[in-house]
Amino acid sequence: MDHLAGLSAFVQAAEARSFVGAGRVLGVSASAIGKSVARLELRLGVRLFHRSTRSITLTAEGGVFLQSCRRILGEVEQAELALSSSMAAPRGRLRISLPLVGGLLNPVLAAFAREYPEIELDLDCTDRRVDVIEEGFDAVVRVGDTADSRLMSRKLGSFHLQLVASPSYLERHGAPQLPADLRRHRCLLYKFPSTGKVEPWPVAGWEQLHGAGLPTVLGCNTIDTLIHFAEQGLGIASLPDFAVRAALAEGRLRTVLAAHSKHSGSFQILWPSSRQLSPKLRVLIDFLGERVFPKM
Numbered sequence: 001m002d003h004l005a006g007l008s009a010f011v012q013a014a015e016a017r018s019f020v021g022a023g024r025v026l027g028v029s030a031s032a033i034g035k036s037v038a039r040l041e042l043r044l045g046v047r048l049f050h051r052s053t054r055s056i057t058l059t060a061e062g063g064v065f066l067q068s069c070r071r072i073l074g075e076v077e078q079a080e081l082a083l084s085s086s087m088a089a090p091r092g093r094l095r096i097s098l099p100l101v102g103g104l105l106n107p108v109l110a111a112f113a114r115e116y117p118e119i120e121l122d123l124d125c126t127d128r129r130v131d132v133i134e135e136g137f138d139a140v141v142r143v144g145d146t147a148d149s150r151l152m153s154r155k156l157g158s159f160h161l162q163l164v165a166s167p168s169y170l171e172r173h174g175a176p177q178l179p180a181d182l183r184r185h186r187c188l189l190y191k192f193p194s195t196g197k198v199e200p201w202p203v204a205g206w207e208q209l210h211g212a213g214l215p216t217v218l219g220c221n222t223i224d225t226l227i228h229f230a231e232q233g234l235g236i237a238s239l240p241d242f243a244v245r246a247a248l249a250e251g252r253l254r255t256v257l258a259a260h261s262k263h264s265g266s267f268q269i270l271w272p273s274s275r276q277l278s279p280k281l282r283v284l285i286d287f288l289g290e291r292v293f294p295k296m
Contacts, residue, residue, distance in 0.1 A: 009036040090279040091118035097140040139271040151270040157293025161263040164253040168233035179203040186235035193221040201238040202263030
């Protein structure tokens with residue numbers, strides 16, 4: 001057990017990048033963490049950290065060892081969880097950060113709440129790239145991959161951006177045949193709430209087109225508003241396929257420049273790799289994995 005305590009002290013110190021931070025998590029002093037790591041280094045015969053008066057950083061050997069320790073501790077946690085919690089009903093509070101795609105996630109999360117009434121969902125909806133560990137989230141849903149070695153992930157599914165317009169708009173203005181034709185069309189642009197930057201459209205030469213000044217009717221930070229303006233015949237918008245699937249099927253919107261649009265994105269759910277995967281978090285991960293982009 002002393003060996004496991006040493007491994008845990010090492011992992012926490014690596015993730016917190018300090019003995020003080022690791023001690024705070026484990027409820028012991030920074031000195032105790034330092035001594036535990038020193039004993040581990042002595043036993044292994046290798047230095048795991050570069051130390052300075054202000055910080056610690058992993059050595060190359062420490063980086064390799066960290067991955068093995070995470071796997072070992074994770075297996076121990078899973079074994080303990082299987083014994084102590086296998087029969088327990090998922091319950092408690094889950095703090096989750098979500099992107100601003102309510103039309104995609106809200107129905108799934110509502111179904112989850114109905115199925116697991118003893119789980120309290122604490123949702124933070126933002127396009128800001130939160131720090132999962134530092135800000136105390138149990139899990140986050142993000143667009144795109146992550147290179148953060150502190151996190152585990154599961155892909156929920158893929159999506160594509162499409163250019164769309166209403167039939168009435170296309171009747172009045174005609175359909176663009178090439179990306180350059182967008183200079184003569186009314187554009188509805190999505191702006192990221194946290195930065196105010198415009199989301200690029202998935203067509204060749206977008207930077208030059210936007211930089212030259214496209215005719216813009218609307219810039220906003222919500223997908224629902226863009227869809228409404230597009231359906232009202234006010235311009236062309238770039239929207240994710242899952243958000244306009246019904247409008248396309250019902251004929252309220254049509255795709256434009258489909259042959260010139262290339263885009264692929266994905267949603268991932270991520271959670272701290274060092275954290276015990278509790279029953280409540282496990283059922284959330286499985287539920288979203290099965291329901292957000294259901295397999296046909």
